[in-house]
Amino acid sequence: xxxxxxxxxxxxxRRLKIRSWNHKIGAKVAPHYTPSMxxxxxxxxxxxxxxxxxxxxxxxxxxxxLWNPLTQPFIYGKRDGIHIxxxxxxxxxxxxxxxxxxxxxxxxxxxxxxxxxSGQKDSVVNAAKRARGFHVFDRWLxxxxxxxxxxxxxxxxxxxxxxxxxxxxxxxxxPKFVIPDLxxxxxxxxxxxxxxxxxxxxxxxxxxxxxxxxPKMVTYPVPANDDSLRCTDLIVGxxxxxxxxxxxxxxxSVNSTASYLPRA
Amino acid sequence: xxxxxxxxxxxxxxxxxxxxxxxxxxxxxxxxxxxNHFKCYHTVPEIPERNLNPLFSEHGMKVAWDEHxxxxxxxxxxxxxxxxxxxxxxFNIIFQTAVxxxxxxxxxxxxxxxxxxxxxxxxISAEKAKADPKFQLEGNSVIQQAILENFESKEDLLSKIKxxxxxxxxxxxxxxxLDDYNRLQVMRTFQAGTPFLWTRSQSNDPHLVPSVPxxxxxxxxxxxxxxxxxxxxxxxxxxxxxxxxREQYIDTWFQSINWSVVENRLxxxxx
Numbered sequence: 001x002x003x004x005x006x007x008x009x010x011x012x013x014r015r016l017k018i019r020s021w022n023h024k025i026g027a028k029v030a031p032h033y034t035p036s037m038x039x040x041x042x043x044x045x046x047x048x049x050x051x052x053x054x055x056x057x058x059x060x061x062x063x064x065x066l067w068n069p070l071t072q073p074f075i076y077g078k079r080d081g082i083h084i085x086x087x088x089x090x091x092x093x094x095x096x097x098x099x100x101x102x103x104x105x106x107x108x109x110x111x112x113x114x115x116x117x118s119g120q121k122d123s124v125v126n127a128a129k130r131a132r133g134f135h136v137f138d139r140w141l142x143x144x145x146x147x148x149x150x151x152x153x154x155x156x157x158x159x160x161x162x163x164x165x166x167x168x169x170x171x172x173x174x175p176k177f178v179i180p181d182l183x184x185x186x187x188x189x190x191x192x193x194x195x196x197x198x199x200x201x202x203x204x205x206x207x208x209x210x211x212x213x214x215p216k217m218v219t220y221p222v223p224a225n226d227d228s229l230r231c232t233d234l235i236v237g238x239x240x241x242x243x244x245x246x247x248x249x250x251x252x253s254v255n256s257t258a259s260y261l262p263r264a
Numbered sequence: 265x266x267x268x269x270x271x272x273x274x275x276x277x278x279x280x281x282x283x284x285x286x287x288x289x290x291x292x293x294x295x296x297x298x299x300n301h302f303k304c305y306h307t308v309p310e311i312p313e314r315n316l317n318p319l320f321s322e323h324g325m326k327v328a329w330d331e332h333x334x335x336x337x338x339x340x341x342x343x344x345x346x347x348x349x350x351x352x353x354x355f356n357i358i359f360q361t362a363v364x365x366x367x368x369x370x371x372x373x374x375x376x377x378x379x380x381x382x383x384x385x386x387x388i389s390a391e392k393a394k395a396d397p398k399f400q401l402e403g404n405s406v407i408q409q410a411i412l413e414n415f416e417s418k419e420d421l422l423s424k425i426k427x428x429x430x431x432x433x434x435x436x437x438x439x440x441x442l443d444d445y446n447r448l449q450v451m452r453t454f455q456a457g458t459p460f461l462w463t464r465s466q467s468n469d470p471h472l473v474p475s476v477p478x479x480x481x482x483x484x485x486x487x488x489x490x491x492x493x494x495x496x497x498x499x500x501x502x503x504x505x506x507x508x509x510r511e512q513y514i515d516t517w518f519q520s521i522n523w524s525v526v527e528n529r530l531x532x533x534x535x
Contacts, residue, residue, distance in 0.1 A: 011486035026354025026378040027306035
């Protein structure tokens with residue numbers, strides 16, 4: 001066991017290694033929220049409750065002067081110059097969105113998560129991995145769906161069927177583009193193009209609708225706060241966890257050769 | 265379009281009247297100013313074995329664990345309440361506060377809480393240890409090999425610890441640590457020092473006038489991973505053994521070590 005002097009890299013690796021069991025020593029820390037927890041290990045749909053939404057600031061709408069009256073059914077009231085979103089409504093619409101994602105996952109559909117605000121990248125990428133779908137965090141390129149043949153071809157990368165052992169299966173024709181079966185948008189107000197393309201291509205959309213957004217832009221609006229990263233991380237985490245649970249019930253059919261979902 | 269990509273509280277805030285401006289800024293930060301602090305605190309953790317009979321009687325356990333750890337954790341809570349450290353583990357708090365003079369007391373409490381829990385986690389009652397081979401040194405190959413490589417035998421390790429203990433006056437901890445050559449070393453920290461940080465190991469006797477500064481030796485960063493320790497604070501042994509019977513206490517302690525826990529720690533620290 002006695003060895004040569006450990007290099008600095010090895011010492012640092014050791015320090016990181018002992019952290020995992022050393023964190024528990026000393027005292028029990030009360031359960032608390034950290035942004036990395038919300039991204040890496042989000043709440044699953046069973047944990048959805050009013051208090052969870054409240055603690056994630058899902059009820060905070062935008063200023064009353066920027067109100068879109070179409071969101072009137074979702075508003076609870078006004079306070080301090082902003083509209084307060086009714087969490088009763090949020091619960092109902094969010095539950096509906098979760099069941100939509102579940103059904104799409106059951107039918108092994110392709111889900112795309114779009115979150116273009118700064119700081120949404122990590123949660124959107126992890127959500128896509130969990131739900132075996134695709135992610136967009138920089139900019140929705142116009143034509144990704146309606147002009148898929150050209151725009152998706154220019155993205156680079158290939159769609160390659162892979163068998164159980166990870167080896168590439170040679171096929172005569174490989175798909176050149178992917179049309180999603182469901183689009184989840186975290187800020188539909190800033191991704192108008194994505195919503196319109198989805199409408200044109202008859203793709204259902206789930207979107208976070210704040211008090212200044214248009215609920216008609218998406219198929220299944222989820223009235224919530226789109227400004228708070230904690231709230232958007234929560235919602236995208238819930239939806240992706242629902243899909244993951246659905247896949248875990250029957251992992252063989254997801255990983256088989258016949259499946260065309262991206263690898264986890 | 266968000267060209268700058270700088271996370272900012274002003275994102276999406278449009279200049280309405282001044283009232284709503286700040287509220288909109290608050291909207292995008294999960295604000296801790298408004299949250300209720302009473303639920304965020306540290307609590308005394310559970311130890312695997314409460315019945316440590318020859319080493320700690322019922323009353324001795326209450327003094328050394330419940331009361332002491334309770335006091336230390338409560339003092340830490342009072343000091344850390346409202347800051348960002350209240351959500352961090354002891355391990356983190358030790359590192360964050362070690363070099364800050366205004367948080368010196370917080371460091372002492374955090375370090376003491378860590379040391380005490382570390383100590384009690386590695387203990388098991390002496391009868392159980394004798395009965396079950398998986399708690400004994402012979403049943404755990406990695407730690408046994410390590411001890412035989414570094415000290416001639418188990419008894420040699422005990423005698424080295426006793427020698428160091430007989431030279432210490434006052435409250436101290438004696439640690440067996442893994443250094444940067446993957447050797448086991450016996451080291452001592454007075455009061456609530458920690459072996460993790462060289463500057464806070466407090467290894468020099470506080471009763472001696474220091475002729476050399478405490479960390480004059482070449483600082484070894486990241487080394488010293490503690491494997492198990494011994495509590496030489498008075499409250500640990502005066503209820504059951506008497507104020508001057510440290511030797512018997514150390515003998516009983518050596519028979520009460522749960523070597524499987526120590527082995528786990530060693531296995532998880534080797535790289």
